[in-house]
Amino acid sequence: MAQTLGTSVGAFRAAFTGRVITPEDPEYDKARSVFNGAIDRHPAIIARCTTPDEVAVAVKFGTDQDLEISVRGGGHNFAGFAVCEGGLMIDLSEMRQVTVDAAARRAVAGGGATWHDVDAATQVHGLAVTGGFISRTGIGGLTLGGGIGHLTAQAGLSCDNLVSAQVVTADSRILTASANENPDLFWAIRGGGGNFGVVTSFAYRLHQVGPLVNLGLFFWGVGKGSAALRFSRDFLKTLPQNASGFIGGLSAPPAPFVPRQHHFAPGFALIVVGYGSPEEHGWAIKPIRDAVAPLFELVTPMPYVQLQQMFDEANPWGTLAYEKALYLDELTDGAIQVFTEYLPKKTSPLSLVPVFFLGDGYARVPDDETAFGGSRKARYAFNISAVCPDPALYDGERSWVRSFWQALRPHASGVGSYVNFMSEYEEDRVKAAYGTAKYERLARIKAQYDPDNVFHLNANIKPAL
Numbered sequence: 062m063a064q065t066l067g068t069s070v071g072a073f074r075a076a077f078t079g080r081v082i083t084p085e086d087p088e089y090d091k092a093r094s095v096f097n098g099a100i101d102r103h104p105a106i107i108a109r110c111t112t113p114d115e116v117a118v119a120v121k122f123g124t125d126q127d128l129e130i131s132v133r134g135g136g137h138n139f140a141g142f143a144v145c146e147g148g149l150m151i152d153l154s155e156m157r158q159v160t161v162d163a164a165a166r167r168a169v170a171g172g173g174a175t176w177h178d179v180d181a182a183t184q185v186h187g188l189a190v191t192g193g194f195i196s197r198t199g200i201g202g203l204t205l206g207g208g209i210g211h212l213t214a215q216a217g218l219s220c221d222n223l224v225s226a227q228v229v230t231a232d233s234r235i236l237t238a239s240a241n242e243n244p245d246l247f248w249a250i251r252g253g254g255g256n257f258g259v260v261t262s263f264a265y266r267l268h269q270v271g272p273l274v275n276l277g278l279f280f281w282g283v284g285k286g287s288a289a290l291r292f293s294r295d296f297l298k299t300l301p302q303n304a305s306g307f308i309g310g311l312s313a314p315p316a317p318f319v320p321r322q323h324h325f326a327p328g329f330a331l332i333v334v335g336y337g338s339p340e341e342h343g344w345a346i347k348p349i350r351d352a353v354a355p356l357f358e359l360v361t362p363m364p365y366v367q368l369q370q371m372f373d374e375a376n377p378w379g380t381l382a383y384e385k386a387l388y389l390d391e392l393t394d395g396a397i398q399v400f401t402e403y404l405p406k407k408t409s410p411l412s413l414v415p416v417f418f419l420g421d422g423y424a425r426v427p428d429d430e431t432a433f434g435g436s437r438k439a440r441y442a443f444n445i446s447a448v449c450p451d452p453a454l455y456d457g458e459r460s461w462v463r464s465f466w467q468a469l470r471p472h473a474s475g476v477g478s479y480v481n482f483m484s485e486y487e488e489d490r491v492k493a494a495y496g497t498a499k500y501e502r503l504a505r506i507k508a509q510y511d512p513d514n515v516f517h518l519n520a521n522i523k524p525a526l
């Protein structure tokens with residue numbers, strides 16, 4: 062078998078114009094690494110693609126050789142789906158070009174681009190699309206699963222802003238997916254993950270943002286947690302149209318704006334971003350200090366690109382990581398009680414609990430318009446995330462995530478969760494994430510585009526029989 066594969070790899074090298082990386086190559090370990098350092102898989106071949114044609118050649122080789130195929134976008138999936146054991150890893154990390162048509166407010170980005178790439182190119186024109194909170198995250202996995210970010214309250218999810226995509230399917234065809242071309246595929250890739258093919262480019266609708274925005278970050282210690290969270294849940298609903306916000310359970314960073322005695326103290330933050338003038342922002346955040354006096358705050362204008370990179374350092378590549386999430390219709394007193402009880406029990410300073418307020422931009426998109434699994438009625442995505450640069454803390458921190466999540470479940474909006482905030486993808490959890498009707502529709506589209514389930518390293522939709 063090894064010899065057979067060895068011979069075929071030679072043929073693949075001859076046919077494939079991109080770079081082929083195998084275990085003998087010096088960059089192999091770097092190329093197979095993903096964000097989550099708990100993942101240690103060894104693909105037989107890494108095909109580093111630079112064009113859709115190369116992706117098509119790689120898919121054909123993988124399917125002809127009956128190799129397991131993984132697709133790497135930004136490598137941030139918690140379960141490490143970007144990398145397979147013993148198979149073919151289709152690596153899009155060099156397909157990161159971004160072109161912007163400012164007049165039409167459109168950007169087209171390569172399937173392996175990160176939000177760092179997209180923000181850099183679009184912000185030159187004072188434009189942006191909803192992206193993730195960490196700039197190194199891939200646009201690929203994030204958009205295909207939904208995409209929650211600072212701009213969600215105004216502009217919806219990343220996938221809500223997708224206007225078309227180029228997709229290499231399991232039978233190596235290169236298709237366009239849009240409202241007019243292959244509309245079923247277009248519906249499925251807006252929330253249905255990487256199940257339907259390799260997306261080689263994403264075309265987004267852009268919005269006017271920045272380039273300067275206004276940050277307001279307020280932090281309370283655990284003692285004032287309950288009062289701060291009750292205030293924050295009401296306050297977030299009153300934010301003007303040109304502002305967004307979210308809540309974070311986290312440890313105070315050792316940053317210059319944090320008094321030394323509070324470094325690493327666990328507590329609760331309210332982060333508000335204003336997209337209008339500093340004066341408007343000042344008015345919007347004024348009630349916060351008056352309501353519950355924070356331990357410290359940071360109120361400052363900053364470039365939108367800097368905002369997008371603000372939490373990068375707290376999420377280092379190669380850290381051990383695990384997370385579980387759920388949706389809440391309301392941040393009820395009961396949910397706040399669980400939050401304040403469990404947050405101080407975390408042991409890794411970088412573990413965090415971001416609670417994203419989804420807002421009107423999210424809620425105004427009809428449920429059936431995209432394949433996105435979450436109910437458009439939910440107001441919060443509650444994410445419990447273990448981030449452990451110190452491996453000794455990993456097992457304990459994983460148990461903390463699980464027990465916190467169990468305690469919060471009675472307060473959640475049903476059993477569904479966001480597919481991009483999962484570390485384990487049992488079939489029943491994926492089904493619950495989409496609900497029966499959406500899952501069955503996705504399964505029928507999967508049967509049409511990938512009947513043999515070639516693309517199964519994802520929140521997997523089983524092809525309908």
Ligand SMILES: Cc1cc2nc3c(=O)[nH]c(=O)nc-3n(C[C@H](O)[C@H](O)[C@H](O)COP(=O)(O)OP(=O)(O)OC[C@H]3O[C@@H](n4cnc5c(N)ncnc54)[C@H](O)[C@@H]3O)c2cc1C
Binds near residue numbers: 096136
């Ligand atoms: C530190 C961190 C911060 C995060 N922040 C946010 C956030 O703010 N908002 C949010 O919504 N989510 C966030 N996430 C979750 C994130 O959306 C998912 O982890 C997502 O899967 C990452 O996409 P990726 O391309 O980087 O990952 P990868 O691991 O490369 O891919 C993830 C999945 O998508 C598939 N895939 C990736 N690219 C393509 C493509 N071009 N074509 C077909 N399939 C593809 C892969 O095969 C895999 O199944 C975060 C995750 C981490 C680790």
